[in-house]
Amino acid sequence: MTGGAVTGGAVTEGTVTEGTGRRRAGVPEATVARLPVYLRALHALAETGQTTVSSGELARLVGGGPAKVRKDLSHLGSYGTRGVGYEVEELVLHISRELGLSKGWSVVLIGIGNLGHALAGYGGFTSRGFSIAALLDADPRRVGEVIAGLRVRPVTELDAVVAETGVSIGVIATPADAAQEVCEHLVAAGITSILNFAPVLLQVPDGVDVRRVDLAVELQILSFHQSRRAGVTEPEPSLAGVPA
Amino acid sequence: MTGGAVTGGAVTEGTVTEGTGRRRAGVPEATVARLPVYLRALHALAETGQTTVSSGELARLVGGGPAKVRKDLSHLGSYGTRGVGYEVEELVLHISRELGLSKGWSVVLIGIGNLGHALAGYGGFTSRGFSIAALLDADPRRVGEVIAGLRVRPVTELDAVVAETGVSIGVIATPADAAQEVCEHLVAAGITSILNFAPVLLQVPDGVDVRRVDLAVELQILSFHQSRRAGVTEPEPSLAGVPA
DNA sequence: GAGTGTGAACGTCTTCACAGCA
DNA sequence: TGCTGTGAAGACGTTCACACTC
Numbered sequence: 001m002t003g004g005a006v007t008g009g010a011v012t013e014g015t016v017t018e019g020t021g022r023r024r025a026g027v028p029e030a031t032v033a034r035l036p037v038y039l040r041a042l043h044a045l046a047e048t049g050q051t052t053v054s055s056g057e058l059a060r061l062v063g064g065g066p067a068k069v070r071k072d073l074s075h076l077g078s079y080g081t082r083g084v085g086y087e088v089e090e091l092v093l094h095i096s097r098e099l100g101l102s103k104g105w106s107v108v109l110i111g112i113g114n115l116g117h118a119l120a121g122y123g124g125f126t127s128r129g130f131s132i133a134a135l136l137d138a139d140p141r142r143v144g145e146v147i148a149g150l151r152v153r154p155v156t157e158l159d160a161v162v163a164e165t166g167v168s169i170g171v172i173a174t175p176a177d178a179a180q181e182v183c184e185h186l187v188a189a190g191i192t193s194i195l196n197f198a199p200v201l202l203q204v205p206d207g208v209d210v211r212r213v214d215l216a217v218e219l220q221i222l223s224f225h226q227s228r229r230a231g232v233t234e235p236e237p238s239l240a241g242v243p244a
Numbered sequence: 245m246t247g248g249a250v251t252g253g254a255v256t257e258g259t260v261t262e263g264t265g266r267r268r269a270g271v272p273e274a275t276v277a278r279l280p281v282y283l284r285a286l287h288a289l290a291e292t293g294q295t296t297v298s299s300g301e302l303a304r305l306v307g308g309g310p311a312k313v314r315k316d317l318s319h320l321g322s323y324g325t326r327g328v329g330y331e332v333e334e335l336v337l338h339i340s341r342e343l344g345l346s347k348g349w350s351v352v353l354i355g356i357g358n359l360g361h362a363l364a365g366y367g368g369f370t371s372r373g374f375s376i377a378a379l380l381d382a383d384p385r386r387v388g389e390v391i392a393g394l395r396v397r398p399v400t401e402l403d404a405v406v407a408e409t410g411v412s413i414g415v416i417a418t419p420a421d422a423a424q425e426v427c428e429h430l431v432a433a434g435i436t437s438i439l440n441f442a443p444v445l446l447q448v449p450d451g452v453d454v455r456r457v458d459l460a461v462e463l464q465i466l467s468f469h470q471s472r473r474a475g476v477t478e479p480e481p482s483l484a485g486v487p488a
Numbered sequence: 489g490a491g492t493g494t495g496a497a498c499g500t501c502t503t504c505a506c507a508g509c510a
Numbered sequence: 511t512g513c514t515g516t517g518a519a520g521a522c523g524t525t526c527a528c529a530c531t532c
Contacts, residue, residue: 028500028501029500029501030500030501030502031501032465032468033461033465035464035468036458036460036461036464036465037445037461039464040443040444040445040460040461041445054512054513054514055513055514056513061445062445063445064502065502065503066513066514067502067503067504067505068501068502068503070513070514070515070516071501071502071503071515071516073514073515074514074515074516078514078515080513080514080515081509081510081513081514082508082509082510082512082513082514082515083509083510083511083512083513083514084510084512084513084514085512085513085514086514098468099464099465099467099468099471100467100468100470100471100472101464101467103467103471105463105467105470107463113362114358114361114362114365114366115359115362115366117358117361117362118357118358118359118361118362119459121358122358122359122459124443124458124459124460125459125460125463127460128460128464129467130463130467168470169463169466169467169470192470192473193466193467193469193470194466195459195462195463195466199284199368201281201284201285201305201306201307207473209466209469209470209473211462211465211466213457213459213462214280214368215363215366215368215369215439215457216280216284216368216369216371216372217277217280217281217284218439218455218457219349219351219369219374219413219439220279220280220283220343220345220372221276221277221280221343221455222413222437222438222439222453222455223343223344223345223347223349223373223374223413223437224276224279224342224343224344225437225453226344226349226412226413226436226437226453227343227344227347228344229436229451229453272522272523273522273523274522274523274524275523298490298491298492299491299492300491308524309524309525310491310492311524311525311526311527312523312524312525314491314492314493314494315493315494315523315524315525317492317493318492318493318494322492322493324491324492324493325491325492325531325532326490326491326492326493326530326531326532327489327490327491327492327531327532328490328491328492328532329490329491329492330492489532490531490532491530491531491532492529492530492531492532493528493529493530493531494527494528494529494530495526495527495528495529496525496526496527496528497524497525497526497527498523498524498525498526499522499523499524499525500521500522500523500524501520501521501522501523502519502520502521502522503518503519503520503521504517504518504519504520505516505517505518505519506515506516506517506518507514507515507516507517508513508514508515508516509512509513509514509515510511510512510513510514
């Protein structure tokens with residue numbers, strides 16, 4: 001009731017289980033997408049020194065119902081105490097394990113333009129179990145620059161990077177027209193998980209998992225809701241100052 | 245069969261219709277989330293000079309089944325021709341209208357760090373119906389800098405900016421610890437649509453629509469699939485060179 | 489023949505309601 | 511008493527199958 005509204009992310013779009021392989025012990029995809037959010041909330045709680053949390057409190061923090069939270073967490077096993085709640089630290093551990101975060105994945109970031117810079121310097125990237133193995137760019141003028149302690153290397157060294165370090169995730173932050181080519185290069189090098197920031201729809205073979213983050217899409221979804229709001233009831237004249 | 249796998253985005257997480265108001269003529273939320281993707285594909289087709297497209301072809305481009313494409317498009321009305329397909333230009337128009345893109349929304353971008361720079365310079369931001377009304381930052385050292393033709397202004401001018409221009413969307417690209425405060429400031433100024441890049445869960449009153457883009461979440465979802473793949477069948481030894 | 493538009497079947501996710509336990 | 515864990519019900523989304531139209 002308090003923090004009413006939406007906290008949307010984006011939307012799953014393909015048949016997710018299709019490319020990834022068979023569903024096994026089966027944590028539902030919808031739950032998987034929320035686990036990182038719980039994890040963040042739990043980390044925040046841990047920092048305040050709170051040791052236990054109820055499904056209701058977690059629900060309020062992440063936006064949703066207590067029942068949903070319990071269902072989600074029940075997929076990892078029964079780690080709550082009736083009448084009390086969940087142990088924060090314990091939950092963090094179980095969720096991390098379920099997400100495979102203890103493995104210390106490393107990522108290779110390709111395309112060091114504006115966005116690539118931001119990503120390389122982004123704390124959340126490295127803080128939670130992920131490390132950047134290398135920064136690559138096709139433009140010779142950008143090669144050699146040092147960001148966050150890493151030197152930008154030419155994209156031609158991709159195969160070498162994959163061979164040296166056990167990179168398992170590729171992040172594409174190139175311009176749109178280079179993305180498909182880079183993607184194929186990544187796949188050829190053996191990468192099976194790709195996070196794509198370029199505004200194109202990558203074509204990949206079966207068994208490769210691509211997630212796309214697309215600013216334009218997010219804005220357009222907001223636009224839809226905004227115009228609906230304006231069109232249906234016209235609740236406020238124009239730019240009336242909301243109370244506060 | 246060709247470009248098999250996933251092209252996931254992220255996942256809707258809250259009760260989306262709840263904060264946004266009543267569902268009226270009812271384009272389903274899942275469809276709304278795909279409309280921008282169709283739109284992108286259609287623009288690309290238009291550039292190649294193609295004038296019509298079938299549901300099957302669109303499905304291949306965006307990743308999904310033809311039936312899904314037809315269902316989605318049927319929610320906008322019956323704009324296809326049996327035996328032929330859809331007119332590219334016409335579809336673009338109808339989707340744009342449905343998404344409210346003809347209104348020329350303008351956005352205010354707050355937090356001009358690495359990410360803010362990238363967003364301000366991002367073409368897709370301005371190219372499709374959105375314009376940046378102002379760039380704001382709390383740090384006096386960043387105020388005055390000119391990016392993409394706009395001067396960075398102090399965040400204290402937010403209310404003035406909202407009053408001057410009819411901004412309807414706020415984009416938060418500040419550090420995590422400033423995001424909630426900025427958010428409240430936006431809401432107080434009358435903004436009801438927010439795109440949040442800070443890794444925090446914003447608390448907003450009812451009627452405000454927040455979408456979050458979270459790199460860590462995306463990576464963690466990839467991590468889950470990756471570790472599942474590795475754990476279940478162990479299909480490839482370790483870093484075996486995939487054929488190519 | 490080719491491809492749309494759509495009811496109906498199916499599967500997935502969410503919500504409810506309550507039994508069970510600390 | 512308070513809160514978890516979970517079957518069952520319900521809402522939502524996807525896929526199928528086919529009538530209909532160009």
